Each structure stands twice: as C-alpha cells, then as structure tokens.
Amino acid sequence: MIQEILRLKKEKNALILAHYYAPLAIWQVADRVGDSLELSRAAAAAEEELIVFCGVRFMAESAKILNPKKKVILPVADAGCPMADMIEEKELARLKAEHPEAAVICYVNSSAAVKALSDICCTSAGALKVAASRPEKEIIFVPDRNLGAFVASHFPEKTFHLIDGHCPIHNACSAADIRRAKELHPAALVAAHPECGEGVSELSDFVGSTSGILDYCKKSKAKEFIIGTEEEIVWALTKACPDKIFHPAKDGFLCADMKKNTPEALYRALETEENEILLDEDTVTAAARALEAMIRL
Numbered sequence: 001m002i003q004e005i006l007r008l009k010k011e012k013n014a015l016i017l018a019h020y021y022a023p024l025a026i027w028q029v030a031d032r033v034g035d036s037l038e039l040s041r042a043a044a045a046a047e048e049e050l051i052v053f054c055g056v057r058f059m060a061e062s063a064k065i066l067n068p069k070k071k072v073i074l075p076v077a078d079a080g081c082p083m084a085d086m087i088e089e090k091e092l093a094r095l096k097a098e099h100p101e102a103a104v105i106c107y108v109n110s111s112a113a114v115k116a117l118s119d120i121c122c123t124s125a126g127a128l129k130v131a132a133s134r135p136e137k138e139i140i141f142v143p144d145r146n147l148g149a150f151v152a153s154h155f156p157e158k159t160f161h162l163i164d165g166h167c168p169i170h171n172a173c174s175a176a177d178i179r180r181a182k183e184l185h186p187a188a189l190v191a192a193h194p195e196c197g198e199g200v201s202e203l204s205d206f207v208g209s210t211s212g213i214l215d216y217c218k219k220s221k222a223k224e225f226i227i228g229t230e231e232e233i234v235w236a237l238t239k240a241c242p243d244k245i246f247h248p249a250k251d252g253f254l255c256a257d258m259k260k261n262t263p264e265a266l267y268r269a270l271e272t273e274e275n276e277i278l279l280d281e282d283t284v285t286a287a288a289r290a291l292e293a294m295i296r297l
C-alpha cells in the first residue's frame with residue numbers, strides 16, 4: 001500500500017501534507033508533517049498541481065484558500081473538526097453586531113465562511129503574537145474558549161468575548177488528569193496544548209502548539225515529560241529525542257477524525273481524486289485576507 005501510494009504520488013505530481021495527529025503510517029509517505037501553521041505555509045508555497053491534505057476539512061479548506069489554483073483533496077469527506085462546527089457564520093455576525101469596535105480573531109479551526117468574517121486568523125503557535133498585533137481594546141475570539149482564555153490571560157488590558165467552543169479531545173484532558181500523571185511521574189515536566197481543559201495550563205511547565213511542544217522537549221535538559229496533546233505526537237517526540245521518556249497525559253488522547261486518514265483512504269484519494277475542496281470565489285477572497293494577515297505576521 002505504501003509503495004502504491006508513493007508510485008501514485010510521483011505519477012500525479014502530488015504534494016502530501018499530513019498533520020501530526022494523522023496516523024504514523026501516513027507520516028511515512030507525507031512530503032511534510034506539521035502543525036496547522038507549518039502546513040498552511042507549505043500549502044501556500046506548493047508548486048505541485050495536486051495537494052492531498054491528510055488532516056481535517058478546515059485544514060484542506062485553508063490550503064485551498066491560500067493556493068486557490070491548485071486542486072486540493074481531503075482523503076475522507078467526513079473528516080471534520082467538531083470544534084470548527086461550534087461556530088457558524090450567523091453567530092459570528094451576531095457577535096460582531098453586538099461588539100462593533102472589536103477585532104475578530106478566529107482560530108484556524110473554523111470554516112472558510114467564518115474566516116471570511118474575521119479580521120485575522122491564528123493558530124495555537126501564534127495566537128499570542130496575533131493578539132498583540134491588534135490595537136483594538138476589544139477582541140472577539142472564536143471558536144476555542146480554552147485557547148481564548150489562555151490568550152486573554154496575557155492581555156489583561158483588553159476585553160475578550162469568547163464563545164463556548166472547544167475541542168472535545170483536548171478539553172477532556174483535565175487538571176485532575178495532569179495531577180494524576182504528575183503523581184505517577186513526579187520527575188516529569190508537563191508540556192500541554194492550550195486547547196486542554198480548564199486548569200491544565202496553570203499546572204503545566206510549558207503551554208504551546210504541537211510544534212512548540214516538540215521544540216520545548218527537544219531543547220529542555222529534562223529527561224521525562226508528560227504530554228498534554230493528541231498522543232500521535234509521542235512518536236515524533238520519541239524519534240526526535242530517543243534518550244528522553246514521554247508519557248501521554250491521559251489514556252485515549254486520540255482524535256478520531258484525524259485517524260480517518262488511513263493509508264487505504266489516501267491511496268483511494270490519489271487514485272480517484274475525489275473529495276475535492278470547492279469554495280466560492282467571494283469566500284476564498286475574504287478568508288484569504290484573514291489567513292494571509294496571520295501568515296505575514
């Protein structure tokens with residue numbers, strides 16, 4: 001299967017992008033494995049005619065928005081992100097009407113239509129930098145309330161308007177899980193994603209994006225870590241730091257939608273070129289403004 005994927009990739013001059021949460025087997029055939037920000041940059045710079053995005057729908061949409069002339073395919077049509085579905089255009093339009101002075105920062109985990117109504121996007125890697133770049137005193141931050149609260153804690157001078165969006169996978173990692181993991185591994189440092197549930201960031205030695213966690217663990221002198229994000233990343237950490245030990249913060253820290261990107265699904269996608277991402281031109285133009293503002297920053 002892997003050999004067939006590599007053959008088709010070459011034959012079709014395709015670029016395969018894989019998120020860190022996609023299954024390890026997909027990493028083997030991907031041209032690039034990364035977090036949302038790294039993959040957005042790779043999609044924007046792609047020269048290949050075909051981009052196959054082994055992630056979830058909002059990521060493939062971002063690739064299409066940033067490089068609209070390319071054909072972008074999501075291997076599994078219903079690989080979605082429950083958090084992205086927690087904010088709709090209508091609700092964001094209502095919030096904007098309620099707070100007309102506020103800047104809208106939208107986490108990339110959102111639909112193209114929501115991005116089109118936003119001033120600037122952010123990923124977890126750059127959320128603080130994006131918030132710091134806005135002169136407005138009020139910020140509407142959608143959809144993740146946990147990332148929003150983390151960002152808001154760094155800007156006490158600004159008023160943040162949050163909604164109840166969250167990642168069901170990260171939000172299920174609680175402060176109690178971290179305390180339990182610390183009891184089991186008292187020498188370990190805690191590196192967690194800001195999407196994790198309430199109280200986790202306060203108990204963590206480092207809070208940051210998936211690539212930020214990788215970087216932190218590589219540079220740290222410590223030898224043992226508790227990892228508060230999707231557990232596929234433990235493979236990347238173990239490979240990058242074979243002399244260190246990594247413990248997932250809890251059992252079953254897995255994103256089922258990301259795991260839909262099996263080698264079989266990728267093979268089918270390359271063969272049939274089905275599940276192309278199609279967006280209307282106005283949405284692409286408006287959403288590109290918000291995404292490009294983030295990438296420039």
Ligand code: SF4
Pocket residue numbers: 021056080081082083084109167168169170230255256257258
């Ligand atoms: S891990 Fe959470 S935020 Fe990321 S794609 Fe899965 S559901 Fe969405």
